[in-house]
């Protein structure tokens with residue numbers, strides 16, 4: 001994992017000093033709200049319905065037990081005892097006081113973290129595959145490149161005021177766990193015929209008001225040209241992106257309007273110009289310095305943590321169920337990666353208490369080399385667990401309420417904060433997620449249904465990626481009353497698709513029944529071993545529409 | 553003369569230093585919604601409230617429709633209900 005040098009520490013120190021001064025000047029009235037708002041947003045501070053929210057960047061979703069303990073401390077000392085993991089692999093605190101935020105940022109800096117560029121029209125936190133570096137289907141570890149992008153994009157003066165926010169995702173694996181087709185830029189690490197590593201580059205993907213699957217702008221970009229090529233894409237977007245209309249300002253609209261071929265030509269010209277005016281690619285030695293932070297760990301550890309055999313044999317079936325959906329194959333024989341679901345049945349997706357954070361940090365030290373990953377599906381991952389330790393880890397997770405065996409199943413729901421917190425929301429997301437999770441809460445039922453991803457957004461901004469849910473739910477405002485639209489058939493992985501709205505929306509009282517009708521229809525019509533998504537592809541929307549609307 | 557809206561309104565804002573929700577009483581601001589100044593004229597209400605917000609260190613001034621059939625002051629929209637009562641979930 002990347003470790004800060006003296007220069008990184010100095011930058012943060014200066015930045016916090018600057019922000020502290022800005023907060024003080026705002027509180028004294030020297031700065032107006034109009035002047036202050038963009039400054040606080042640059043530091044990840046939003047105003048929600050009842051309080052400020054601080055969004056902390058977790059670069060490519062990897063963090064240490066020390067950093068997790070710091071989150072716990074911040075949650076306890078400055079917030080209300082919990083944090084919330086987001087679909088951008090970040091963590092948010094929902095109740096910090098503005099006056100405390102400079103102190104919180106100082107605490108974060110002490111563990112090499114910050115909230116810079118977690119908001120505003122700049123390049124945001126680069127997201128990645130939660131199994132990066134350990135996935136069996138990986139061409140190469142994408143994290144060193146994610147770190148290179150992080151360093152390049154942080155405070156990049158040319159890209160500090162883009163037409164709109166800009167999100168990059170990178171994966172090294174063939175199975176896309178990072179939703180690269182739905183980012184402004186998606187990067188997939190690939191090998192060419194000569195066995196050289198490079199990137200397939202995708203641009204113009206996105207969700208929100210206009211969901212678009214990204215287009216391939218380059219099938220193979222040699223890895224050493226990553227930064228100059230990204231710079232060319234950014235420059236073309238920065239010049240031509242619509243600054244006059246917020247809703248048309250994302251790169252996806254530019255690519256859609258001009259067509260990928262024309263956009264590619266513009267980027268190629270920019271790229272040529274960049275190469276002539278002084279190549280911005282990272283020199284090999286500098287690249288190597290970053291790579292040194294990501295050498296694979298030596299896998300000699302085994303926790304040899306005590307197993308409570310009596311409990312284990314009594315609950316073997318539960319363990320087997322948890323294992324079947326939470327364990328992932330690992331590059332190194334004898335090891336596994338483990339998803340830790342933050343979706344307890346009836347709970348709030350992505351929330352974790354300060355006590356759980358502290359205990360989980362201890363478990364990470366014992367079982368997973370002190371490292372934790374956050375996923376864009378609002379779960380956590382231990383990436384380095386010895387297979388022999390799995391029963392003990394399961395027992396320990398269970399003690400702190402973090403052994404819910406539902407990863408990838410119907411109750412593993414992504415939900416945005418929605419109207420319970422968010423000032424932009426039309427409808428609540430969390431209570432709908434809670435009710436669905438309770439309705440399908442039994443392990444047997446979830447197992448029978450199989451893989452099914454539900455994603456619920458409280459407004460068209462689509463923070464919970466409802467367009468790419470196998471079942472997507474979008475909260476809308478119907479004359480001051482919450483209403484929910486149902487979408488089917490979305491998919492965020494390499495077989496990307498955008499879900500289609502089924503028909504008229506449902507009230508808060510109806511939406512869970514509507515989801516159940518969809519699920520029952522699937523169960524009745526599926527062929528042997530057919531997943532929800534495959535059944536939907538085969539059957540189309542009609543049988544689901546019929547079941548939902550014809551009876552009425 | 554401005555046509556009267558059939559709805560009644562109150563004014564809300566957030567405290568600058570901590571973001572907490574407050575309500576306009578006509579003179580000052582209170583965390584107690586029941587002390588709200590109620591009027592049919594939302595433009596007048598916002599104008600009156602606006603004059604105080606800078607001095608009172610407040611942000612995000614908004615008018616909220618209330619239910620005139622309710623004896624206590626109760627906002628109509630779910631958004632304002634949640635703003636008044638806090639998140640509807642057990643966090």
Ligand code: SF4
Nearest residue numbers: 416422425458459463
């Ligand atoms: S989708 Fe809308 S309601 Fe949900 S967090 Fe994003 S902006 Fe807020």
